[in-house]
Amino acid sequence: MSAPLPDSVDAVVELLAGESYVCDRRLATALYLSLKLQRPLFLEGEPGVGKTELGKVLAQALDTLLLRVQCYEGLDVSQTAYEWNVARQMIEIRLAEAAHETDRAHLVKSLYSREMLIERPLLAALTQTRSPVLLIDELDRADEPFDAFLLEVLAENQITVPELGTIRASAPPITVITSNRTREIHDALKRRCLYHWVDFPSVERELEIVRLKAPGAAERLYVQVVEFVQRMRTLDLFKSPGVAETIDWTNALVALNAMRLDPATVHDTLGVLLKYQDDIVRMQGGDTLKLLDELRARALLE
Amino acid sequence: MRGPTDMIAENIVHFARVLRGAGLTVGPDRVLQAMAAVEAVGLQRRDDVHAALSAVMLDRHEQQVIFDAAFATFWRDPKLLEQLMALLLPKISGRGERDRAPHANRLQEALAAPRAAHDAKPESQANKDQLDFDAAFTFSERERLQKADFESMTTAEFELAKRLAEQIALPIEPVRRRRHEAASRGRLDLRATMLKMARAPHTLTPAFTRPRVELPPLVVLLDISGSMDRYSRLFLHYAHGLARRHPHVHTLTFGTRLTNITRYLRHRDPDHALQLADEQVQDWKGGTRIASCLAEFNRRWGRRLLGGNAAVLLVSDGLDRDENGHLAEAAAHLRRTAHQLVWLNPLLRFDGFKPKAAGVRALLPHVDRFLPVHNLESLADLGRALREPALDPHSQMTRWN
Numbered sequence: 001m002s003a004p005l006p007d008s009v010d011a012v013v014e015l016l017a018g019e020s021y022v023c024d025r026r027l028a029t030a031l032y033l034s035l036k037l038q039r040p041l042f043l044e045g046e047p048g049v050g051k052t053e054l055g056k057v058l059a060q061a062l063d064t065l066l067l068r069v070q071c072y073e074g075l076d077v078s079q080t081a082y083e084w085n086v087a088r089q090m091i092e093i094r095l096a097e098a099a100h101e102t103d104r105a106h107l108v109k110s111l112y113s114r115e116m117l118i119e120r121p122l123l124a125a126l127t128q129t130r131s132p133v134l135l136i137d138e139l140d141r142a143d144e145p146f147d148a149f150l151l152e153v154l155a156e157n158q159i160t161v162p163e164l165g166t167i168r169a170s171a172p173p174i175t176v177i178t179s180n181r182t183r184e185i186h187d188a189l190k191r192r193c194l195y196h197w198v199d200f201p202s203v204e205r206e207l208e209i210v211r212l213k214a215p216g217a218a219e220r221l222y223v224q225v226v227e228f229v230q231r232m233r234t235l236d237l238f239k240s241p242g243v244a245e246t247i248d249w250t251n252a253l254v255a256l257n258a259m260r261l262d263p264a265t266v267h268d269t270l271g272v273l274l275k276y277q278d279d280i281v282r283m284q285g286g287d288t289l290k291l292l293d294e295l296r297a298r299a300l301l302e
Numbered sequence: 303m304r305g306p307t308d309m310i311a312e313n314i315v316h317f318a319r320v321l322r323g324a325g326l327t328v329g330p331d332r333v334l335q336a337m338a339a340v341e342a343v344g345l346q347r348r349d350d351v352h353a354a355l356s357a358v359m360l361d362r363h364e365q366q367v368i369f370d371a372a373f374a375t376f377w378r379d380p381k382l383l384e385q386l387m388a389l390l391l392p393k394i395s396g397r398g399e400r401d402r403a404p405h406a407n408r409l410q411e412a413l414a415a416p417r418a419a420h421d422a423k424p425e426s427q428a429n430k431d432q433l434d435f436d437a438a439f440t441f442s443e444r445e446r447l448q449k450a451d452f453e454s455m456t457t458a459e460f461e462l463a464k465r466l467a468e469q470i471a472l473p474i475e476p477v478r479r480r481r482h483e484a485a486s487r488g489r490l491d492l493r494a495t496m497l498k499m500a501r502a503p504h505t506l507t508p509a510f511t512r513p514r515v516e517l518p519p520l521v522v523l524l525d526i527s528g529s530m531d532r533y534s535r536l537f538l539h540y541a542h543g544l545a546r547r548h549p550h551v552h553t554l555t556f557g558t559r560l561t562n563i564t565r566y567l568r569h570r571d572p573d574h575a576l577q578l579a580d581e582q583v584q585d586w587k588g589g590t591r592i593a594s595c596l597a598e599f600n601r602r603w604g605r606r607l608l609g610g611n612a613a614v615l616l617v618s619d620g621l622d623r624d625e626n627g628h629l630a631e632a633a634a635h636l637r638r639t640a641h642q643l644v645w646l647n648p649l650l651r652f653d654g655f656k657p658k659a660a661g662v663r664a665l666l667p668h669v670d671r672f673l674p675v676h677n678l679e680s681l682a683d684l685g686r687a688l689r690e691p692a693l694d695p696h697s698q699m700t701r702w703n
Contacts, residue, residue: 009343009350029343029353035336044363086500093503181363187327190361197363255516278602 005035005062020204021050021057021214024134030196031058040154040175042190045198048242050180050209056134056175063302067121067173077149081122081159089116090270112163122153126169134173141182147186157190203230209243213249224261224300225250229273230293237282241273260301261271263289306412311337311346313354321359324368325571328359348377364569433667460532466678467536468543468572472517473684477513477611488512501518518611518641525618527557527585527590533675535649537617540681542567542575554605556595557585562603592622592661594633602641611641617675619649624662629661633668643669646684650674 012028032043041050059066125134157169339354494509545551566578
């Protein structure tokens with residue numbers, strides 16, 4: 001392995017910081033344990049708090065392959081694990097016909113051999129020589145039967161193909177599962193994972209993240225943006241803005257050459273932060289001014 | 303003399319038992335994992351141990367509160383915790399002292415229960431009562447409760463009724479969608495059949511599809527005004543039970559204002575869910591403004607929640623005025639947008655009930671069904687009643703007139 005696995009919680013924090021991913025110690029501990037105990041890491045949390053990003057960054061930091069399964073309703077084995085290469089099988093049959101081959105047992109065997117299998121991400125994750133990062137994204141969007149299918153892969157690091165037998169991983173993948181909690185994932189699956197709830201970051205951490213991810217703004221603006229968004233999350237909005245939205249918003253403000261927050265700019269760019277009309281109407285109905293007044297009272301806006 | 307590893311193991315086993323008592327599912331496998339986890343992160347930092355144990359022992363975010371309280375109580379001695387010794391001390395055996403801080407209730411029970419069983423001191427009377435009451439309700443009690451009116455139940459009976467209400471079956475039938483899905487019989491799927499033939503030459507195994515069948519969304523509009531107090535409490539439990547089993551149940555309460563509490567009812571734990579809902583709803587036991595609340599529902603939520611043949615359960619006694627025909631207007635709009643509008647009214651239990659209130663008269667022509675809900679039996683019957691062909695509410699009106 002070119003990049004060795006980190007051997008302490010601090011090493012994990014450092015490793016991720018090297019890829020400009022700022023994480024708190026709790027998440028680092030969970031990740032360290034998942035690497036050490038070879039258990040999948042199950043991340044739940046609001047959209048836009050960096051769950052998927054963690055998987056991607058981890059693959060980069062460990063300099064290994066990233067295999068991603070994006071879940072959606074109706075997902076099945078042929079899209080996630082493996083599929084028989086029907087077209088190639090047909091050609092084999094035609095070739096055998098043309099060559100007047102009569103050994104049918106041999107033909108059947110060659111039709112259902114390992115080469116005829118098209119690898120999809122889950123199977124590919126088990127056949128690498130170096131442990132890849134397997135990212136199963138937004139598992140809550142897949143149907144419940146898919147959870148059950150994952151059990152074998154996650155617990156035993158193997159997939160059973162009925163025609164072929166069991167394929168076992170020589171280098172078990174580092175698995176990261178994310179969920180937005182639009183449905184409850186089955187306990188049997190969670191039991192096989194380490195669980196971590198990814199919360200919104202603290203002011204200091206979010207400042208750090210925004211400085212890294214949205215460079216080019218004035219220091220004053222960073223503070224204003226982060227304080228404003230953090231305060232917004234305490235309002236009972238239909239959907240609170242995530243860190244991703246904070247980064248987008250900062251980039252938007254930089255693009256508009258805004259030097260500081262003022263009511264007009266906030267008003268015009270609310271769509272970057274909020275994606276529900278009700279929330280936008282509510283903010284425009286006086287909450288924006290109230291929050292800006294609060295910032296002013298704390299001498300953050302001059 | 304036992305080694306330190308044994309002590310850690312013993313403490314973790316004990317801690318797991320406390321968590322189990324508080325309702326978390328912590329099996330032996332997790333205990334083993336927890337030991338490995340603690341070993342991996344080491345005992346130098348308390349927050350690391352906390353993070354490691356919670357990563358292993360939690361299933362969902364709501365459990366974090368209970369876990370944190372348990373962790374704080376269990377590994378209490380802070381001076382020693384700062385050194386690594388805390389985990390090694392045999393004296394911290396997990397029973398804890400009587401709690402000083404108001405921890406999560408269930409945790410308190412989990413920590414206190416074994417003690418109450420051991421020594422029957424007078425101050426543990428409360429716990430004992432709890433146990434007695436649990437044992438007291440036998441099957442025949444349950445049967446009697448089925449028919450008892452919610453209004454006339456004692457507190458203890460009402461507690462049990464709440465638990466039963468959580469388990470009542472869904473009142474809606476699955477509907478047939480226009481999209482087809484693969485099935486073992488039904489309409490012949492030529493494309494899939496060809497594919498199968500390609501995969502297994504010289505065999506013909508036909509593939510079929512049939513229309514997808516799924517549960518339509520359900521919207522519960524719950525009147526929480528003063529006159530509905532007991533019924534609405536129970537109905538919240540019913541709605542919570544529904545929401546746990548059917549992902550598309552939306553619950554809104556209304557009295558003087560409309561509140562969407564769907565999000566809060568998603569919590570698995572009924573007490574916690576209802577407490578969260580309680581905090582959101584600000585018009586408990588107040589007056590009723592059915593008309594403006596229904597109008598607000600139509601304006602703000604109708605388009606979002608009433609897709610896909612949604613049924614609306616309107617739970618209200620209808621005791622309101624109908625100023626300028628606003629109520630009738632809102633009800634008519636609601637009926638047009640919902641697939642089915644069912645009005646559940648606790649007052650209907652009285653044989654002599656007559657729709658005298660202006661609100662009842664205004665609503666009645668616009669609902670598809672009008673059913674009583676005043677005891678568990680009528681709740682449980684809801685499903686059956688909704689499957690029967692709808693009576694024409696107009697005929698009910700004429701009957702009363």
